[in-house]
Amino acid sequence: MLEIEQLRVQYGDAVALDGVDLTVADHEVVCVLGPSGSGKSTLLRATAGLELPLAGRVSWDGEDLAGVAPHRRQFGLMFQDHALFPHRDVIGNVAFGLRMQRRATAEVDAGARAALARVGLAGFEHRRVRELSGGEQQRVALARALAPDPRLLMLDEPLGSLDRELRERLASELRTLFVSLGVTALFVTHDQDEAFALADRVVIMRSGTIEQIGAPQEVWSHPATEFAARFLGFANVVDATVDADGVRCAWGPLPRSLAPGDSGGRVRVAARPDALRLDPDGPVRGHVSGSTFRRDHFLVRVETDLGPLEVAAETPPDVGENVGLGLDPSAAVVLPA
Amino acid sequence: MDHHRVAVTASTIAARSQRILARSVRIAIIAVPVVFLAVFFLYPVAAIIGRGLVPRGALDLDPLGSVLTDPGLRHVAWFTVWQAALSTILTVALGIPGAFVLSRYRFRGRALVRALVTVPFVLPTIVVGAAFSALGITGSVGAILLAHIFFNYAVVVRTVGGLWGHLDSRPEEAAQMLGANRWRTFVGVTLPALRPAIIAAASIVFLFCFTSFGVILVLGGPRYATLETEIYRQTAQLLNLPVAAALAVVQLAAVLAALSVGSWARGRRSAALGLRAASEVTKPPRTAGARAFLAANLGLMALLLGAPIAVLVLRSFAPGLDAYRQLTHPGSGFLDAPIQAVWTSLRYASIATVLALLVGGAAAFALAQAHRSKRRSAWLLDALVMLPLGVSAVTVGFGFLIALDSPPLDLRTSPAIIPIAHALIAIPFVVRVMLPVLQSIDPRLREAAAMLGAAPRRVWMEVDLRIAARAALVAAGFAFAISLGEFGATLFIVRPETTTLPVAIYRLLGRPGAASFDQAMAASTILMVLTAASVLVIERLRVRDVGEF
Numbered sequence: 001m002l003e004i005e006q007l008r009v010q011y012g013d014a015v016a017l018d019g020v021d022l023t024v025a026d027h028e029v030v031c032v033l034g035p036s037g038s039g040k041s042t043l044l045r046a047t048a049g050l051e052l053p054l055a056g057r058v059s060w061d062g063e064d065l066a067g068v069a070p071h072r073r074q075f076g077l078m079f080q081d082h083a084l085f086p087h088r089d090v091i092g093n094v095a096f097g098l099r100m101q102r103r104a105t106a107e108v109d110a111g112a113r114a115a116l117a118r119v120g121l122a123g124f125e126h127r128r129v130r131e132l133s134g135g136e137q138q139r140v141a142l143a144r145a146l147a148p149d150p151r152l153l154m155l156d157e158p159l160g161s162l163d164r165e166l167r168e169r170l171a172s173e174l175r176t177l178f179v180s181l182g183v184t185a186l187f188v189t190h191d192q193d194e195a196f197a198l199a200d201r202v203v204i205m206r207s208g209t210i211e212q213i214g215a216p217q218e219v220w221s222h223p224a225t226e227f228a229a230r231f232l233g234f235a236n237v238v239d240a241t242v243d244a245d246g247v248r249c250a251w252g253p254l255p256r257s258l259a260p261g262d263s264g265g266r267v268r269v270a271a272r273p274d275a276l277r278l279d280p281d282g283p284v285r286g287h288v289s290g291s292t293f294r295r296d297h298f299l300v301r302v303e304t305d306l307g308p309l310e311v312a313a314e315t316p317p318d319v320g321e322n323v324g325l326g327l328d329p330s331a332a333v334v335l336p337a
Numbered sequence: 338m339d340h341h342r343v344a345v346t347a348s349t350i351a352a353r354s355q356r357i358l359a360r361s362v363r364i365a366i367i368a369v370p371v372v373f374l375a376v377f378f379l380y381p382v383a384a385i386i387g388r389g390l391v392p393r394g395a396l397d398l399d400p401l402g403s404v405l406t407d408p409g410l411r412h413v414a415w416f417t418v419w420q421a422a423l424s425t426i427l428t429v430a431l432g433i434p435g436a437f438v439l440s441r442y443r444f445r446g447r448a449l450v451r452a453l454v455t456v457p458f459v460l461p462t463i464v465v466g467a468a469f470s471a472l473g474i475t476g477s478v479g480a481i482l483l484a485h486i487f488f489n490y491a492v493v494v495r496t497v498g499g500l501w502g503h504l505d506s507r508p509e510e511a512a513q514m515l516g517a518n519r520w521r522t523f524v525g526v527t528l529p530a531l532r533p534a535i536i537a538a539a540s541i542v543f544l545f546c547f548t549s550f551g552v553i554l555v556l557g558g559p560r561y562a563t564l565e566t567e568i569y570r571q572t573a574q575l576l577n578l579p580v581a582a583a584l585a586v587v588q589l590a591a592v593l594a595a596l597s598v599g600s601w602a603r604g605r606r607s608a609a610l611g612l613r614a615a616s617e618v619t620k621p622p623r624t625a626g627a628r629a630f631l632a633a634n635l636g637l638m639a640l641l642l643g644a645p646i647a648v649l650v651l652r653s654f655a656p657g658l659d660a661y662r663q664l665t666h667p668g669s670g671f672l673d674a675p676i677q678a679v680w681t682s683l684r685y686a687s688i689a690t691v692l693a694l695l696v697g698g699a700a701a702f703a704l705a706q707a708h709r710s711k712r713r714s715a716w717l718l719d720a721l722v723m724l725p726l727g728v729s730a731v732t733v734g735f736g737f738l739i740a741l742d743s744p745p746l747d748l749r750t751s752p753a754i755i756p757i758a759h760a761l762i763a764i765p766f767v768v769r770v771m772l773p774v775l776q777s778i779d780p781r782l783r784e785a786a787a788m789l790g791a792a793p794r795r796v797w798m799e800v801d802l803r804i805a806a807r808a809a810l811v812a813a814g815f816a817f818a819i820s821l822g823e824f825g826a827t828l829f830i831v832r833p834e835t836t837t838l839p840v841a842i843y844r845l846l847g848r849p850g851a852a853s854f855d856q857a858m859a860a861s862t863i864l865m866v867l868t869a870a871s872v873l874v875i876e877r878l879r880v881r882d883v884g885e886f
Contacts, residue, residue, distance in 0.1 A: 050784050070787040071796075077788040083781040087803050096799070100790035148789060 001025050002047070002152055002186065007056035009039075009046050016042040018208035019056070024152070024186050029178050031199035032188040035231065039208040040188035041080070044154045047186065048077050060151065071100070076150030080157040082141035084129040090116065090140050091125040097148030115147035116140075118177065135166045142174075146181070155187035159194055171197045192232060196220060204228045226268055226335050234270035234333065235310045242267050247334055250306055251327040252283050259334040266337040273299055275331035276311040282324035284309070291316035359793055363706065367718070370700035370764075374721050376746070377761050381736025382589070382728070388582035388739055400583040410567065410580075414587065417563040420478065421546035424485035428542050429535065431486060431637065432493025438634045439494055440502035442627070443619040450635065451494075457642050458491035459872045460865060461822025463839040466555030467846060467861040468645035470854075471652045476558030484552045487642060489542040496538035497531055502619070504530055544595055548588075548729035550825035551839070555846060564588045565731045569828065572735060585735055592728060646865070653858035660855035661863075673834075675860060678841035683867070685837060686820035689759035693816040694809060696760065697722075697767025702801070704768065705775035726765035733758055734829030755835055758826045763816035770815060774808040775801065814875035818868045838864045 002024040009017040016039045024030045032040045045051040047058055049070035058065045065073060076097075084093050095112035103111070116122055119139040124132075129140060138158065145153060158174065159167040175198050178185055189195050195202050196216040204211040204219065204227075212224040223229035226237055240249035242264050247254040249269050259267060278300070286304030291313075298316040302309050302323060309325060317323055390396060404410050439451050457465070465484050474480040508530070512522045528535075550565040557566065564584055571581035622628045653660055664676040700722045707715035725733070737758055741748040748754040778801060786796045824839040831840050838860060845857035 048784075048788060050787070069792070070784070071790050071792050074790070075788065077785070079781050079785055083779060083785045085782060085785070085800070087807075096786065096791075097789035100795065144785075144789070 001061055002184070003057070003059045003062075004043075004047065005057045005059075007043070007046060007058065008054045009042050009051050010054050015208050016051075017046060017053070020208070020210055022203060022210065022213070024184060026184050027182045029175075029183070029185045029187075029198060029200045030203060031195040031201070032186070032203045032205055033192060033195040033231075034188075034190065034205035034211075036190055037207070038205040040190075040205055041156055042208075043205070044077065044156055044186065044188055047152075048075055048154060049073055050077075074148075074151050076145035076148065076153045078141050078145040078153070078155040078158055081161055082137050084137060084140060084144070086130060088129070089125070090121070090127050090129060090132070093129060093140055094143045094147050096144060101148060112143075112147055115143040118146065119143045120173075134162050135170065138162060138170065142177075146183075151184065153183050153185045153187075155185065157189055158187060159191070160189065167191075167194065168197075174198055204231065206231075222333055223270070223335070226270065229270040229333065229335055233272050235273055236276060237268050237270045237335070238306050239337070240267050240269045240334065241265065242334070250284055251329075251332075254327075254329045254332060254334075258329070258332060268335045268337050269332055270335055271327055271332045273310040274312040275328045276309065277326050277328070278311060278313050278317065278323050279326035280324050282326035284325040286323065286325065288317050288319050288321045288323060290319060362794075363703075366699045366706075367703040370696050370703065370722060371718070373696045374725070374761075374764075377737075377741075377757055378725055378728075378733075379721075380746075381740035382732070384740035385582050385585045385589070385732065385736050388578060389586035390583075392579050392582075400579040401586065404580060404583040404587060410584070413562050413567045414564060416561060417547060417565075420481060420485075420561075420563065421543050421549075424482050424489070424546040425539050425543045427482060428486045428489045429493055429539050431641070432490050432538070433497060433531075433535070434630070434634050435490065435638060436494045436498035436501055438631050440498035441619055442631050443621045444631065450638070454494055454638060454642060455491045456869060456872075457487050457646075458489070458495075459818055459822075459868060460488075461824060461839050461868060462488070462549070462551030463555065463822070463824045463842050464649070464861045464865050464868075465645070466552050467842055467857055468649040469552075469556055470846060471648045471858060472645060475556050476560060477556075478561065480556040481549075481553060481561065483641075484556055485542075485546045485549065487645060488549075488552070489545055490638075490642060492542050492545075493535075493538045496541070497534045500531060500534040540595070540598065544592065547595060548592065548731070550729065550731050551843075555843070564591075565729055565825065568731050568735055569825075572738065572829065578739065581735065582739070585732055588729065589732060592732075649858055649865070650862050653855065653862045655858075656852075656855055660852075660859035663852065663856050664859055673836075675841045675845065675856065678836050678838045678860070679863060679867075681836060682821055682838040682864075685756045685759060686817045688753075688756035689763060689820035690813050690816040692756060692760035693763035693767050693820075694813055697764040697812065697816075698771060698805070698809060700764065701768045701771035701775055701805075704772055705801075708776060709780075722768050723765050725761055726769075730762060730823065730825030731829070733761055734826030737826070738829045749830075750832070752835060754830050755827055755837065756820070758830060759820035759823050760816070762823060762826065763819045766815045766819060767812040770812040771805055771808045775805055778804055811875050814871050817871045818875075821864065821868050821871065838867075 002022075004020055004022040007017050007020045008015070018039075020039075020043060022030070022043075032043060034040050042051060046053050049058075049065065049068065053066075060073070085096070088096070091109075091112050094115050095108050098108040098111045113122070113125065116124060119142050121136065121139050121143065124136070124140070129137060132140065138161075142155075142158070145155075159170055162170065171194055177183070178198070187198070199216055201213060202216050202219045203213045204223075206227050212219060212228045214222075214224075219228070220232060223232050223234060229237065238250055240247050240254075242248075242256075242259050244256070244264070245253070246256040247258055247267065247269065251269065254269065258269075274297075284304050284306060286302040286309070289301050289303050289308070291298045291300040294312075297312045297314060300311050300313050300316055300323075302311060302325060304325070311325055389401060390398065392400060435454070439447065439454070465488055469475070469480050469484045469487075472480075474483075504527070508526050509522050512526045513519075517525060547563075548565055549563065550569070553561065553563050553566050554569070557563075562570065564587065568581050568584045568588065571577045571584065622631045665674045667674050700718070704715065704718055704722065707718060737748075737754060740746070741754065748757075782800050783796050786800050787793075791799055822839060823837075824843065827837050827840055828843070831837065836844070842857050842860045842864065845853050845860060
């Protein structure tokens with residue numbers, strides 16, 4: 001089990017990690033999600049031992065890893081853009097970690113071939129890595145990281161550089177592989193779809209601190225903070241108050257059950273565009289400032305007294321048109337102000 | 338809990354001892370080039386300055402003063418400067434159109450022409466001198482200028498053409514759409530964009546011509562001398578070491594000045610240029626004018642670069658194979674048959690290559706490390722390693738002659754002295770080839786290796802060393818060719834039993850009689866083939882351009 005306690009990393013004066021606490025249980029897949037610059041990659045590098053923390057502790061099964069060099073941690077790291085060895089062929093890359101374990105040549109070869117087969121690249125042994133496509137390079141990088149059987153596998157934006165269709169296919173393959181091998185994994189991404197498709201638990205990071213940790217569906221439907229909500233697509237956030245009867249805001253009264261923990265006072269109500277609807281009798285009015293086609297719907301931007309709001313619609317109203325907006329209360333979340 | 342602490346302490350001690358080991362390896366890697374260059378470069382140069390300025394233990398500017406006021410020597414200095422300037426201007430003027438046709442026109446055989454144009458640059462100076470002697474135009478300024486153009490044409494074509502071939506052609510097209518004719522477009526748009534490359538090429542060519550030795554010695558005859566040949570004449574013929582040392586000091590100062598101007602000009606080339614893939618900017622010559630321009634330039638190349646080589650080879654075969662056969666017989670002025678010099682040269686070139694790779698390779702690793710950790714001492718090592726590149730071969734040879742002739746370092750009779758001199762001249766080239774490759778290694782490759790379980794020393798072996806290996810091979814080819822052709826430094830320290838092939842050619846050229854001349858041609862042809870072979874190996878390995886020079 002990986003335990004990270006109060007980890008703090010600085011680059012010069014810039015704080016990259018500011019007191020991060022995180023555990024990854026055996027066979028658990030944890031994904032760190034956040035915008036670029038939030039400290040995700042630094043978290044991986046500090047865990048790997050490639051960055052020296054200023055304070056805090058990284059430990060594995062209770063053993064403090066401070067002073068343990070990266071090559072002795074038995075962690076695997078799959079780099080962003082892969083960092084394959086350009087001077088070695090595919091099998092040379094995959095076999096590297098096994099060779100470092102000083103295993104017999106036959107064992108190294110068999111292990112590397114097995115790892116390649118596992119990612120569906122049997123037969124690619126002697127191809128040059130520069131000649132591979134992006135997806136193939138990604139698989140080689142994964143096979144290379146998996147081959148020495150690391151006790152923790154870390155992945156930095158594993159699918160980041162690939163096109164959308166490939167990304168979706170590889171994400172489901174990765175999930176299958178993680179489950180079948182019982183891998184303990186910590187990976188980072190800025191892509192929500194990737195995180196929710198792969199992870200047992202999702203961590204949302206914001207400028208060096210953890211904003212929320214939870215199961216994917218819990219985080220997806222109940223972001224804990226306004227930052228997490230906006231990052232996960234809750235584009236419409238308005239002021240509200242809570243009292244004994246319910247939640248009051250510009251959308252009208254909302255059920256008290258939306259804010260079970262709040263004792264009362266000022267809060268915020270957040271909703272995704274598909275929780276809003278164009279409704280001539282809706283409580284909020286505004287005029288349309290534009291709309292964008294989004295495959296199965298239009299995203300309509302409406303200027304209101306509450307600020308700009310986004311609503312999903314099947315047919316877009318004309319720009320400048322006056323519209324009313326309504327909220328589906330069951331899809332709204334209440335956040336601390 | 339206690340055993341836990343013991344384990345932590347043990348691993349800390351292990352980590353510390355490993356750090357100490359890594360540190361001592363790092364120091365050793367820096368020490369190798371520093372010690373080598375201090376002993377074989379700084380010490381001789383200091384000896385020259387000592388002889389020139391403090392000949393009898395006290396500062397004495399008389400020799401320097403007499404050098405600066407002697408009308409004969411002032412004439413030599415003046416000739417050195419103007420022949421170099423004129424050679425540079427002519428080379429650049431002829432090379433720019435050549436760079437254009439080879440970088441902008443697509444035609445059949447272009448790759449071959451580009452490779453062939455490079456050949457003269459790597460030829461030993463003595464071979465170039467011999468080739469122009471074969472044309473029968475020795476003892477004239479014209480011959481010197483032609484030989485310098487022959488030698489340096491490739492520098493301009495490669496440096497300027499390298500940029501031109503990737504220059505975005507859209508600004509030119511924009512200028513034409515705005516009404517500029519072709520000449521105005523060239524002067525107003527293209528030339529300013531090319532200026533950094535032209536300045537870089539011109540400063541290299543000037544330095545080569547300013548320190549040119551073999552060409553002047555062979556082609557200048559008794560009438561034309563430069564500082565380089567005068568240092569040799571004062572040393573070898575007049576045995577006037579104080580004057581030679583004073584001349585060397587003047588030469589050293591001039592070269593350093595030229596080098597600083599060159600690096601100042603290079604430092605100014607920061608204009609962001611829109612560069613394109615070469616395939617986007619080459620076009621076949623479409624108009625009749627373009628075809629004529631291409632033909633004229635190819636004709637010039639054939640005449641200027643091809644003719645001397647062709648005449649050299651033809652002349653060597655003029656008496657059938659007799660000239661080659663004669664090389665196996667001892668002649669006047671030779672201890673052994675001249676052909677022995679081939680084996681001597683190959684042996685020295687092998688030793689010099691190994692030395693240059695060891696010292697230059699260590700310097701490249703140390704420099705890459707220093708640059709990576711942004712140590713301020715990096716520029717010092719940089720300067721120390723690169724200085725021999727600018728300092729002329731004659732200075733190296735003369736320095737060896739006067740510095741390494743007494744204990745504790747008496748190498749006069751040591752056969753090691755020649756390969757050491759060659760290695761010294763080759764080291765900057767080795768560094769220039771290897772350093773950019775080492776610096777281009779993605780630091781994440783080292784991290785990836787560490788994450789896969791490689792300890793620091795193993796990371797170095799598996800990543801840095803492996804990637805540097807190819808560059809080292811290219812550097813080895815260069816070093817071998819440089820050593821094979823080295824003439825200026827060797828001439829000062831050579832002994833009858835250590836005669837190298839270039840020195841043998843020089844002696845053959847100095848002997849009277851057509852038979853000796855034919856032998857010189859034959860020996861030059863052999864040297865040319867050997868040099869070309871070692872450089873061809875480089876070109877084959879050079880799939881992607883490795884390094885810079």
